[in-house]
Amino acid sequence: TVCDFIFRLKGILEFACQLDNPNGVQSQSTISKSFQDLRSKVTSKNIVFTVCNSPVLIWPNTGFQSSVESLTEASACGDILQWIESDDGGSKKSSKKKDKKKSGPTVVNMKLLFEVTEPAGNTAPSLIRVSTQQHCVKMPLPLDCALSVTTDERLETVCTGLVEALNKQLADMEEVVLQYRKGSSFLVPQPFHFQLPEPAGLITVVYPAGVPDSQLQAVREDLHRKFELPCDRPYLRRANAFHFPDAAYKDGYLRNPHIHLNPPNIEDAKLYLVQGVYSYHHYMQDHVDDNGWGCAYRSLQTICSWFQQQGYVETAVPTHTQIQQALVDVGDKEPRFVGSRQWIGSIEVQAVLNQLLGVTSKIMFVSQGSELATKGRELANHFQTEGTPVMIGGGVLAHTILGVVWSENTGQIRFLILDPHYTGGEDLQTITDKGWCGWKGPEFWDQNAYYNLCLPQRPKSI
Amino acid sequence: MGRSYFVDEAVEEYLSGLQAAPGSCVTGLLAGQSSPQRDFVVLAVQTPHRESEGQLKAPKGVSPLDDIDVEWVTEHAKQVSRMLPGGLCVLGLFLVTPPELSKDAQNALKRLIFAVEKYIIKGRLWELSEEDVTDRVTLHICSKTKKLLCKTFDVKDPKSSAKPADWKYQTGISSSWPMLTCSVEVDLQIPVTGSSSDNTDKCMKDGLRRWAKQIEAAYCLINGRQALDDSELISGQVKTLSFLCHVDSTFELRHMFEQSELGERSSALVQVCSGSMRVRGVVHCRAYIHNNKPKARHAAQAIKRDIINTVCSRVEMFLEDLCINEGSQKGLCSGQQALPRRVFAPMPISGLSVCDYMFPDESTADVAERLKEMLDCETPEEDIDTIFSIISGFEITDSQDDDSSKHVSEIQAENPKIQKPPKYYAGKLF
Numbered sequence: 096t097v098c099d100f101i102f103r104l105k106g107i108l109e110f111a112c113q114l115d116n117p118n119g120v121q122s123q124s125t126i127s128k129s130f131q132d133l134r135s136k137v138t139s140k141n142i143v144f145t146v147c148n149s150p151v152l153i154w155p156n157t158g159f160q161s162s163v164e165s166l167t168e169a170s171a172c173g174d175i176l177q178w179i180e181s182d183d184g185g186s187k188k189s190s191k192k193k194d195k196k197k198s199g200p201t202v203v204n205m206k207l208l209f210e211v212t213e214p215a216g217n218t219a220p221s222l223i224r225v226s227t228q229q230h231c232v233k234m235p236l237p238l239d240c241a242l243s244v245t246t247d248e249r250l251e252t253v254c255t256g257l258v259e260a261l262n263k264q265l266a267d268m269e270e271v272v273l274q275y276r277k278g279s280s281f282l283v284p285q286p287f288h289f290q291l292p293e294p295a296g297l298i299t300v301v302y303p304a305g306v307p308d309s310q311l312q313a314v315r316e317d318l319h320r321k322f323e324l325p326c327d328r329p330y331l332r333r334a335n336a337f338h339f340p341d342a343a344y345k346d347g348y349l350r351n352p353h354i355h356l357n358p359p360n361i362e363d364a365k366l367y368l369v370q371g372v373y374s375y376h377h378y379m380q381d382h383v384d385d386n387g388w389g390c391a392y393r394s395l396q397t398i399c400s401w402f403q404q405q406g407y408v409e410t411a412v413p414t415h416t417q418i419q420q421a422l423v424d425v426g427d428k429e430p431r432f433v434g435s436r437q438w439i440g441s442i443e444v445q446a447v448l449n450q451l452l453g454v455t456s457k458i459m460f461v462s463q464g465s466e467l468a469t470k471g472r473e474l475a476n477h478f479q480t481e482g483t484p485v486m487i488g489g490g491v492l493a494h495t496i497l498g499v500v501w502s503e504n505t506g507q508i509r510f511l512i513l514d515p516h517y518t519g520g521e522d523l524q525t526i527t528d529k530g531w532c533g534w535k536g537p538e539f540w541d542q543n544a545y546y547n548l549c550l551p552q553r554p555k556s557i
Numbered sequence: 558m559g560r561s562y563f564v565d566e567a568v569e570e571y572l573s574g575l576q577a578a579p580g581s582c583v584t585g586l587l588a589g590q591s592s593p594q595r596d597f598v599v600l601a602v603q604t605p606h607r608e609s610e611g612q613l614k615a616p617k618g619v620s621p622l623d624d625i626d627v628e629w630v631t632e633h634a635k636q637v638s639r640m641l642p643g644g645l646c647v648l649g650l651f652l653v654t655p656p657e658l659s660k661d662a663q664n665a666l667k668r669l670i671f672a673v674e675k676y677i678i679k680g681r682l683w684e685l686s687e688e689d690v691t692d693r694v695t696l697h698i699c700s701k702t703k704k705l706l707c708k709t710f711d712v713k714d715p716k717s718s719a720k721p722a723d724w725k726y727q728t729g730i731s732s733s734w735p736m737l738t739c740s741v742e743v744d745l746q747i748p749v750t751g752s753s754s755d756n757t758d759k760c761m762k763d764g765l766r767r768w769a770k771q772i773e774a775a776y777c778l779i780n781g782r783q784a785l786d787d788s789e790l791i792s793g794q795v796k797t798l799s800f801l802c803h804v805d806s807t808f809e810l811r812h813m814f815e816q817s818e819l820g821e822r823s824s825a826l827v828q829v830c831s832g833s834m835r836v837r838g839v840v841h842c843r844a845y846i847h848n849n850k851p852k853a854r855h856a857a858q859a860i861k862r863d864i865i866n867t868v869c870s871r872v873e874m875f876l877e878d879l880c881i882n883e884g885s886q887k888g889l890c891s892g893q894q895a896l897p898r899r900v901f902a903p904m905p906i907s908g909l910s911v912c913d914y915m916f917p918d919e920s921t922a923d924v925a926e927r928l929k930e931m932l933d934c935e936t937p938e939e940d941i942d943t944i945f946s947i948i949s950g951f952e953i954t955d956s957q958d959d960d961s962s963k964h965v966s967e968i969q970a971e972n973p974k975i976q977k978p979p980k981y982y983a984g985k986l987f
Contacts, residue, residue, distance in 0.1 A: 120709060152778070210800065211743075218836065219898055220871060221837060221895045222872070222893070224893075225835075227891075230828070234824075249680050281825035
């Protein structure tokens, strides 16, 4: 079942409580009571959902009231779209139509509001003073609930589902807060969404802020068991969090430009592609002018970005200098290598992946470019089992291989190439139209040069 | 091109009825509503006679103008401000002088108007927006010729000079001004650090200020639709008014967390406090908006300011009273005490109402006395609309009409009328 919509509800609820003695026995029940009050607030009739960029307001707990007459509880949730004003007033580049079909579910963003003009009672205002010494605790609870639905789902069902999700998230947050509290030191509970294989779908996990993934291993093991996930690859690290289709990547790099391409139509051939998400690194980015010498460095950066975004490492993508320093550190290069414009090859890429990321790689050697056409099986296997981007260096050039279309019977092969030699801006249209990310045939390689390929291996961890 | 003041005829009546002792001056306030195009004056009140607390001050100045008790005028202005519902405010001053003082009257008026503005805005929890009119009117009346001289000063600019303005009388200026009302639930938890009364005041002020920002940022719905834009508010069609606040109840937190990456703030804010204060209950709010093509968002702004003002006024009054009664003991005792409650009464000008605050041990007789003193108007006690609410399980009686309210709450009947002199809030501010 493909879900057409994701309804996402956010709001920062304030958690506050007064503890007489943070280390005392009473404090746990005081904290729980505060959470209980928040859950009551969220199920009260004063809760209001507002749909961002629209006049739509919904009171989910009053037998469904909405500010727009035509939207009733029986409305299909897809009807909400006509009320939402898009930010740019329509797509600027109409030639991007082919992207639309690949852009995934539509995200409907909502915010949580609280009506203060329908008081439950009519108590006269009073001032209550407490004069005992207390620890006053205030903490934001960044609520973030997401529901995947099909377009014909009733709006009422969606809203009820969101209220339930809020309730559950508060309960999860309470658990995390209590578990990680030390006296009067509280960690903010943060929700993360993960897109798991069906039937689990989109789930949300609450992690304590500031506790690194490495210390949450046991939590992930439990969840892997619960959702029957394979135990050798990460699904629930923070970096694996679901990227909402409408969110821009703040760092500005393009993600997976290859998905906008149509694979070549070869008879009897199968498609083997990189798995997961990588960023496109190329010449001239980050104010580094590496035109003419940095191609292998950029391919290496693309590979590092893959390991970071799949959650295997928390380190940032290394700069040219950091890459060079790593090679000096392992004794592969002299100190004056740092700051130079010297090229590197697959062996160096393998060394740096090991040094900085703890990732091992296999090296494949090909004595002539023409031989690459015969490596279909190896590459297909690689993309199937490891699914990591491959760096290939030879002649005077380095590239990244993101996949192959290969026929076991006929041996026909095409290579999906990400070219680090591009010097322009992050313009998807240019990059795909001009083939900076594109499908190439065996004639792409220098038929006489020898090539080394670096095939990074996934660590077996969660 | 100066401003135009449209003034109710009842104000004309009041001003011409003023009697000044020969050779002396009379000061007073002018109240109403400003809009970008024009201003409306619906009330004039002379400065009440001040009960001197000690020996009579010998006239110190050369002229009666120097004898004007600036402090008392500003105090009166502040008290009257508290009595005006949303949308209405003190717009300026009038000064009646004998002919020989007319020349110096302008200087006196300028001094006064700046002093009044400065005093009124102290402790206020909301800021003027760019659209707010900052011109205030000064009206000079010659006691012999009855000639009027109307000018304005821009109180945002201490160096501003007087600009001419029009003063036009009309009947029934405010008779069809729409009234907006709503009841707002307030529940603020405010930690108190330190133990002196100054600390308590500061903490309370900070807590209220954060809450005020939340109210200002709230969505206001008029008749179920957001009052954001320049759409006009059609008089007679305001049926419902609601406020939807962002769920995070302290602006500070939301500001903090939206500015930074969520991951940067990883732990709670913990303060060791000597105690806490909680302001809790339902407040009744009211605002008026002129009917010269008013915009929905101005109406929203007027009622929001009323909400903020009413909570702030009550707390201020309560703490002032506490200071007088408990002296330096404040901050050391605990318990729940009722805040002064709001009552409404018809204004001398038809169509509008004013408000006052009643302490639990007061009665409508006290309110009537205060209205006489501060607003120079007689109000029959039965016209004072007490919107009484539940205190420990008693019945609600509530009415939002100006004319009616023969509702006598059970609480009223049970409390004996304590004969106390009406309170003049001494004006201790945060």
